[in-house]
Amino acid sequence: PTLPDTFRALRVIQDGDSSRAEFQTLSLSELPEGEVLIEVSHSSLNYKDGLAVTGKGILRRLPMTPGIDLAGTVLDDSSGTHQPGDGVILTGWGIGERQDGGYATHARANPGWLVPQPAGTDAEWAMSVGTAGFTAMLAVMALEDAGVRPGDGEVLVTGAAGGVGSTAIALLSAAGFAVTASTGRTEEEAYLRELGASSVIGRAELPGMKRPLEKERWAGVVDCVGGETLAGAYASTRTHGALAVCGIASGIELHTTVFPLILRGVSLLGIDSVTCPQPRREAAWTRLACDLPASRLASVTQTRGLSEVPALAPQILAGQVRGRTVIDVNG
Structure with missing residues (x-):
């Protein structure tokens, strides 16, 4: 050309x-x-x-x-x-x-x-997925690799109304998970339920969890927020659950303890979408084309x-x- x-x-x-x-x-x-x-x-x-x-x-x-x-x-x-x-x-x-x-x-x-x-897709679809959707897919794959299954219980998505959070809800719901959405935008509840969230909680609930070990609730977590929100989600994750961590909207610090790691076997999984190896990158995009069509x-x-x-x-x-x-x- x-x-x-x-x-x-x-x-x-x-x-x-x-x-x-x-x-x-x-x-x-x-x-x-x-x-x-x-x-x-x-x-x-x-x-x-x-x-x-x-x-x-x-x-x-x-x-x-x-x-x-x-x-x-x-x-x-x-x-x-x-x-x-x-x-x-x-x-x-x-x-x-x-x-x-x-x-x-x-x-x-x-x-x-x-x-x-991917075959059957176009550039506009790819950018409707973008880094946000790609990151969400990597987070879902990481939870699955850690053994989190739909029958294990609720999966939490924080920062749920944002790009990563929205896509994570859609992907998890499509995979059969019961998804709880955490958001500071309560006016978006109908939107989050349309995506597939089965319940919605307010932003303040997770930072309010201050004990090293809270009541077990989440089988898995996709965290787009960090800070006190991540600390609360981590403390309330169930035995042998996992958290896929991919955002810092609420801050970069994490004040917590090792108790969930050593007393419950909880896994903290870092999601790096920037230098993700090419084989996993291509696998994520192939799955996105199947699980997240333009419609x-x-x-x-x-x-x-x-x-x-x-x-x-x-x-x-x-x-x-x-x-x-x-x-x-x-x-």
Whole structure:
């Protein structure tokens, strides 16, 4: 295919002592190094993207193009790994943080970072899943690998109305689990039950659990929040239960004891979606294509244009964006 001379990107630039986001038209030669050139059609809006666009320090250098997700079509691959016209997905590996990301019409990447677009899906579906859905799938797989089964009891999802939480509820419900959703947005109860939650609890309930061992309740936990919420969930997890930990919306500290580990055999499972090994990455996307079709995501997804991202970024940081937001980079 004929390669363009220029591309459009949302760039975060230095502006005196602070930073700001602006749209720029750049030469293709200004893309970062990488053997694969991709024509990007869609990205998505994540909490990290909100931090990046509003100048909250997540970007390792400036100027930089945010966007920790992208999906599109291969234009050229000098390594021969991918063919022109192949649909590919890229999440993680530091894009949108350490190197230019998905908020642009074109991108470069290493061939080993890319996942083939699963058969029967498209780029818009991939970005309705995005890093959030991919992380949720890794968390569900981790609980299953730890032996958590639908018959074992309730599974808790914290930060339930967010992107990871929403997708985790849908995936767990589809797998047959009884899901309890924890949220600070009580007005979203109907939405969470529509996703598959069988019960909903308020945000304050878990931080209120202060004893080293609380009454056993959860067979498994997908925690998107951290901090005191994670501590309370951990203290109330059942014997031989497990917690998949993937978020810090409430803080990075964890004040607790080893008692659940050594007296109940509880497992704390770290979920790393950034450098997840390629075989597990591809397995997660293959399963997502089966368990989370576009029809299932329709009620939790909105599509907005790249031009709207500067206005959307502070909204996601304020907890005002529910579910998934797909970004049409040509919009």
